[in-house]
Amino acid sequence: MLRTHTCGELRLDCVGTPVTLCGWVDSYRDHRGVVFIDLRDRYGITQVVFQLELDSAVQALARDLRGEDVIQVSGSVVARGEGLENPKLATGQVEVRAESLSLLNKSKTPPFEPRTFDLPNEELRLSHRYIDLRRPQLQSNLILRHKLTISVRKYFDERDFLEIETPMLGKSTPEGARDYLVPSRVTPGAFYALPQSPQIYKQLLMVAGYDRYFQLARCFRDEDLRADRQPEFSQIDVEMSFVNQEDILQTIDGLISRTVRDLRGTEHPLPLPRYTHAEVMERFGTDKPDLRFGMELIDIGEIAATCGFSVFQKTIESGGRVRGIRVEGAAEKFSRKAIDELTVFVGNHGAKGLAFFRVKDGELDSPIAKFFTPEQQKAIIQRLEAGPGDLLFFVADKGSVTSAALSALRNRLGKELGLYDPNELKVAWVLDFPMFQWDEDEGRWVAEHHPFCQPHEEDIPYLETDPGRVRAQSYDLVCNGYEAASGSVRIHDSVVQQKIFSLLGISGEEAELRFGFLLNALRYGAPPHAGIALGLDRWVMLFLGNDSIRDVIAFPKTQKASDLLTGAPSEVDSRQLRDLHIRVELPGGK
RNA sequence: GGGGCCGUAGCUCAAUUGGUUAGAGUACCGGACUGUCGAUCCGGUGGUUGCGGGUUCGAGCCCCGUCGGCCUCGCCA
DSSP, X not given: OOOSSOTTOOOGGGTTOEEEEEEEXXXXXXXXXXXXXXXXXXXXXXEEEEOTTSOHHHHHHHHTOOTTOEEEEEEEEEEOOTTXXXXXXXXXXXXXXXXXXXEEEOOOOOSSOTTOSSOOOHHHHHHTHHXXXXXXXXXXXXXXXXXXXXXXXXXXHTTTOEEOOOXXXXXXXXXXXXXXXXXXXXXXXXXXXXXXXXXXXXXXXXXXXXXEEEEEEEEEOOSOOBTTBOSXXXXXXXXXXXXXXXXXXXXXXXXXXXXXXXXXXOOOOSSOOEEEHHHHHHHHSSSSOOTTSOOOOEEOHHHHHHSSOHHHHHXXXXXXXXEEEEETXXXXXXXXXXXXXXXXXHXXXXXXXXXXXXXXXXXXXXXXXXXXXXXXXXXXXXXXXOOTTOEEEEEEEOHHHHHHHHHXXXXXXXXXXXXXXXXXXXXXXXXXOBSEEEETTTTEEEESSOTTBOBOGXXXXXXXXXXXXXXXXXEEEEETTEEEEEEEEBOOOHHHHHHHHHHXXXXXXXXXXXXXXXXXXXXXXXXXXXXXXXXXXXHHHHHHXXXXXXGGSSSXXXXXXXXXXXXXXXXXXXXXXXXXXXXXXXXXXX
């Protein structure tokens, strides 16, 4: 070992101990007669002091140290004098009085310093990720991620779950996200797909009798990125046999409680609240509501139907909806210009306009107020439980547009007005998603969750008559406006499974071709089973109160899915392509 | 595929309606300083304003294209 201690552990009780530390020079302060070095490793920072009495060679070496040099220092721990402590450092009551110094590796001047206050742009951070990762902030993110995975593994291990790895090289299946493909060398023209999730494998494990399975699974989806979405990510994947929905919910309730206790040292109240999909869509306009604040969506259809404002009236006549939100005490906070900006914002979510009213004493103030009788104005105020000084926003459109626009507006205002504590975790279940959604473009039903999901028993008759009415035995876990987990009770009967496939427009022949192995497995004694997958990266992000998933991944990709550090993806040698029987045809015919 | 924001010194930013030699802080280099801790003080190096074209007497600023980063809609069973 090149060191006896880390840079984060020396305290007053170590005074007098001879120590050797290794680390990076975080900063230097040269006073000619005395040189201070803040030495950093992932455990913390310790101040090293080089004094005048030292050997002149050591003095000279110390004076030449610059940021990010890697050094080894030996000396003794001394208490800092009265008034010389640094309360900002955990080690700030002591310092190491250096006796010898060796420069393990001189650093080039780094493009930015880990201790920087003004974070450089993300491009530079990603291309020099090894420096960015030296920042205490990112280090503590990855440490928390580690703690979460340990906590998860302990929780499941203590409950007889087995962690079982499933293949990365699998079979491409239709439906779902775009696959990342891997060409086969030995079977020309054939491809593996990287897993979007271990879904089918874990169901096969249930058939095989591994009745409690979990895995920290790497998953891949070739879709466009977002702040909370990376093309490769990790799931806490769980599946259980001989259980129903209730068992899964309770198991995951326990997991959330356990991880919150392990990571935050606090007790999270259980059971986690449960909502139906229909309820959250009505109250929040989204299937992943941020429950840290109110400002729920209110329907004023009845009032709108008879008012003199033709936009509202016609929307109701044509089967649309008029819904709104009440922004408490915001009447004076939003100028006309600010409201215009919000109008553009909801426009990006499909709304053709944004009506607003400022609430005065018992009446409404707005360019469109004149289209509403005093009684109607009172009715609106009453309906939204509004008081003087409140600001009301309304969107009139197809129901789905009012949901999309108002939920986006609600999220934006909630954040901008600071209506919640960003560190709070508000976790809840959303149950009974619809089985299918009608896809306008493709002119067919598509699975809302996935095609292996068990419908509610009482809705099975609607499979043939009214698929849109069929509710799935599915459940999402939402947290702070994010989908943090998603799961369902699975179909364990090949006849039902085939029925679902055919409803999705997958013929019996195609189903056999694509999923024959699964249908077959279901014929050989498949137990009732159910499962769920939690987005690991998102949970880490949520625990940190962060809103970028990249800050909890050691080596993330950019929005174009490239790795600025290594240069991936890149062209490959023509010989590699030949081995794989692949000819490349670039767009534009190059 | 669509919409938006951004790109100026190694880094973070500034630069008046389009107008002189593109500035500041920091980093870096040199000097001063025996207790600092985002050290301080003095001096200095450092620029293809992402790239290519255009408009103009004149472009960091306006226009077109392009590359890259971020946010977002679509997409993400």
